[in-house]
Amino acid sequence: MPTRFYNTLTHNLDEFKPLRPGPDASNPLVGSDIRMYSCGPTVYDYAHIGNFRAFLFADVLHRYLAFLGANVRQVMNMTDVGHMTDDQLADGAGRDKLELAVEKMKQNKKSGRALVDNPNDPYQVAGYFIQAFLQDARTLGLAVVLEHDAADATHRENIMPRPTQHIPEFIALIERLIAAGHAYVAGDGVVYYDVRSFADYGRLSGNSLERLSHGAGGRVSEQAAKRHPADFFLWKPDQTHIMRWPSPWGEGYPGWHIECSAMAMGILGESLDIHTGGEDNIFPHHECEIAQSQGATGKPFANFWMHTRHLMVNGEKMSKSKGNFFIIRDLVQKGYDPLVIRYALIATRYREPMNFTLQSLHEAAAAIATLRDLAQRLTGAVAAVDEAAGDGDGAAHTPTLEPGEQTMLDEFTRAMDDDLNISGALAAVFSWAGPLARQRKFTYPQARSALQSLRRVDGVLGVVFAPLRPLPAQTVARVNELMQQRAAARTAKDFAAADLLRQQLTTLGVEVKDTPSGAVWQARLAPMQP
RNA sequence: GGCCGGAUGCCCGAGUGGACUAAGGGAGCGGAUUGCAAAUCCGCGAUUCGUGGGUUCGAAUCCCACUCCGGCCUCCA
Numbered sequence: 310m311p312t313r314f315y316n317t318l319t320h321n322l323d324e325f326k327p328l329r330p331g332p333d334a335s336n337p338l339v340g341s342d343i344r345m346y347s348c349g350p351t352v353y354d355y356a357h358i359g360n361f362r363a364f365l366f367a368d369v370l371h372r373y374l375a376f377l378g379a380n381v382r383q384v385m386n387m388t389d390v391g392h393m394t395d396d397q398l399a400d401g402a403g404r405d406k407l408e409l410a411v412e413k414m415k416q417n418k419k420s421g422r423a424l425v426d427n428p429n430d431p432y433q434v435a436g437y438f439i440q441a442f443l444q445d446a447r448t449l450g451l452a453v454v455l456e457h458d459a460a461d462a463t464h465r466e467n468i469m470p471r472p473t474q475h476i477p478e479f480i481a482l483i484e485r486l487i488a489a490g491h492a493y494v495a496g497d498g499v500v501y502y503d504v505r506s507f508a509d510y511g512r513l514s515g516n517s518l519e520r521l522s523h524g525a526g527g528r529v530s531e532q533a534a535k536r537h538p539a540d541f542f543l544w545k546p547d548q549t550h551i552m553r554w555p556s557p558w559g560e561g562y563p564g565w566h567i568e569c570s571a572m573a574m575g576i577l578g579e580s581l582d583i584h585t586g587g588e589d590n591i592f593p594h595h596e597c598e599i600a601q602s603q604g605a606t607g608k609p610f611a612n613f614w615m616h617t618r619h620l621m622v623n624g625e626k627m628s629k630s631k632g633n634f635f636i637i638r639d640l641v642q643k644g645y646d647p648l649v650i651r652y653a654l655i656a657t658r659y660r661e662p663m664n665f666t667l668q669s670l671h672e673a674a675a676a677i678a679t680l681r682d683l684a685q686r687l688t689g690a691v692a693a694v695d696e697a698a699g700d701g702d703g704a705a706h707t708p709t710l711e712p713g714e715q716t717m718l719d720e721f722t723r724a725m726d727d728d729l730n731i732s733g734a735l736a737a738v739f740s741w742a743g744p745l746a747r748q749r750k751f752t753y754p755q756a757r758s759a760l761q762s763l764r765r766v767d768g769v770l771g772v773v774f775a776p777l778r779p780l781p782a783q784t785v786a787r788v789n790e791l792m793q794q795r796a797a798a799r800t801a802k803d804f805a806a807a808d809l810l811r812q813q814l815t816t817l818g819v820e821v822k823d824t825p826s827g828a829v830w831q832a833r834l835a836p837m838q839p
Numbered sequence: 840g841g842c843c844g845g846a847u848g849c850c851c852g853a854g855u856g857g858a859c860u861a862a863g864g865g866a867g868c869g870g871a872u873u874g875c876a877a878a879u880c881c882g883c884g885a886u887u888c889g890u891g892g893g894u895u896c897g898a899a900u901c902c903c904a905c906u907c908c909g910g911c912c913u914c915c916a
Contacts, residue, residue, distance in 0.1 A: 320843095348916075349916095350916080351915085351916095356916085357916090359915085359916055360915090360916045361916080362916070363916035364916075366916090406914085514842095514911085514912080515842065515843085515912095516842090516912070586916065587915080587916030588910075588911070588916080589910090589911075589914085589915055589916065590915095590916070591911075592911075592912070592913095593912095593913090616916090617916070618844080618909095618910075618916095619909090619910065619911095619915090619916070620916080621909075621910095624908090624909095626909080626910085627915095656851085656852085656864085657851080657852075658852090658853090660844090661844090661845080661852090662844075662845070662908095662909060662910070664851085666850090666851090668850070668851085668865085668866090669850090669851065669865090671865075671866090672850085672851065672864065672865040672866085673864090673865090675864075675865060675866095676863095676864055676865075679864090724853085730853075732851095732852055732853050732854095732862090732863075732864090733853055733854080733862080733863085735852095735853090735863065735864075736852090736853065736862050736863035736864080737862090737863085738863090739862095739863050739864065740862075740863065743863090747879090747880070799874085802874080804874050804875085804876065805876095807874085807876075808874095808876050808877090811876070811877070815877095820877080820878090821877065821878090822877065822878055822879095823873090823874095823876085823877065823878075824878090828877095
């Protein structure tokens with residue numbers, strides 16, 4: 310069965326064929342070289358779970374293509390030039406978000422909560438939120454961030470580029486567009502993209518220039534300087550802007566679509582396999598990216614455009630005014646392991662609207678625990694035999710897949726091939742893992758083989774073998790203390806005291822299990838109550 | 840106003856014409872085990888798929904109408 314994804318560009322479920330296929334024509338994904346670009350975070354605030362749903366969708370896509378044997382190169386930008394805040398965006402009027410972030414930082418400094426040394430410096434403010442983002446993304450297991458971490462400093466900019474480091478490329482692309490007749494310098498000195506010069510403008514979003522000019526929104530600004538109301542700016546000269554750079558059109562700042570076109574093409578080449586983002590990116594951002602890139606190169610910019618649906622919280626649209634949004638560090642603070650958040654956010658198929666609740670985190674914790682316990686027991690069973698045989702990694706044994714295991718992998722693949730139907734894929738995993746986990750003992754070949762298969766699917770899921778968030782050292786010390794007290798209480802048959810101690814341990818985020826060889830504890834994946 | 844999704848058990852969520860006597864996860868209930876604990880194990884749970892029509896030998900799955908929910912058209916993933 311072919312791998313098919315929903316392509317926003319064609320409004321259709323299309324078979325995914327890599328632009329640079331592998332050597333085997335019957336299975337071109339194996340050994341293929343896939344280039345994907347994902348619209349990343351803006352870094353003038355903490356990313357919230359809605360943002361991360363989109364990044365995690367791209368991550369699951371990345372990991373699944375790798376699961377199929379592809380070599381995936383994913384680039385994700387971190388937007389460190391501000392975007393305008395009010396609705397005059399096509400012209401670049403309005404307050405810059407980074408500027409607002411700078412002001413917020415100044416307020417924090419006054420109130421004694423200094424996050425950066427110099428809150429007047431937008432680069433420091435952006436730098437702070439970049440680090441915060443990387444930290445959150447790392448704990449959630451975003452492969453692109455792990456690759457970024459592993460790379461040396463010079464290569465990092467090619468994995469998670471920042472617009473402020475690529476301004477000359479933006480200028481070069483704008484010059485190219487002017488030369489090609491797709492952009493013009495208007496009477497107000499601003500460089501605009503001429504949407505009427507690009508016949509396909511509107512194809513991605515299903516908009517037409519006609520509708521855009523007469524839409525009930527009516528927000529497409531009428532401005533005399535522009536040739537068409539939908540024309541959007543590429544460069545705006547502005548001596549007073551918080552971040553500005555010299556350019557042929559005067560000192561100023563770039564438009565907010567040009568960064569993705571320039572960086573994606575500069576790093577990955579002029580034609581990409583896949584471009585991802587949230588559904589709100591479809592128009593105008595991605596529409597404008599296509600116009601810019603294809604206007605300059607005449608080549609298709611991206612073969613597949615994939616977009617994730619928005620996240621709702623407790624049945625309502627997430628919005629700052631309602632205050633119903635979560636950021637990762639707050640949830641972690643409440644006692645949820647980041648892997649639980651990861652699972653909850655990926656367990657609903659990316660193209661379905663998803664409702665996030667704290668209850669969903671608890672369900673995720675329970676689901677993960679089953680798989681993690683199984684993995685632990687399988688690992689133990691394998692390690693015991695390998696050690697006894699003096700065969701450190703068990704290399705002498707070639708695991709053969711058990712029939713049920715092959716079925717699981719086949720069903721997992723079939724579901725994921727169907728536009729990343731992760732619910733179906735998870736059902737396959739649990740149908741196999743559930744009965745297996747109920748077995749008291751494993752034979753060595755069985756455990757070894759099962760472990761390998763679990764590792765394979767977890768290459769996509771990323772929640773089974775990744776380490777949990779470590780508990781602070783002082784918590785661990787306290788836990789050990791309470792564990793000893795509890796053991797003593799149980800020996801004395803003072804079960805009331807033992808249960809009270811268990812309660813205290815639970816509050817510390819620890820789960821206690823009594824085994825024949827004594828009590829053991831492990832960090833809880835989620836707090837007791839939502 | 841235009842465009843686009845969705846409605847499946849207590850909750851989340853697969854399933855797109857016959858193997859659906861509706862996957863999987865969570866919560867619940869009954870039992871086993873245990874310390875009257877935690878964990879674990881066994882068992883139970885939608886005759887029904889928003890409502891009403893229609894097509895068909897056969898529909899959760901196709902068509903029509905209606906109701907409700909959500910999204911986009913403007914920043915936001």
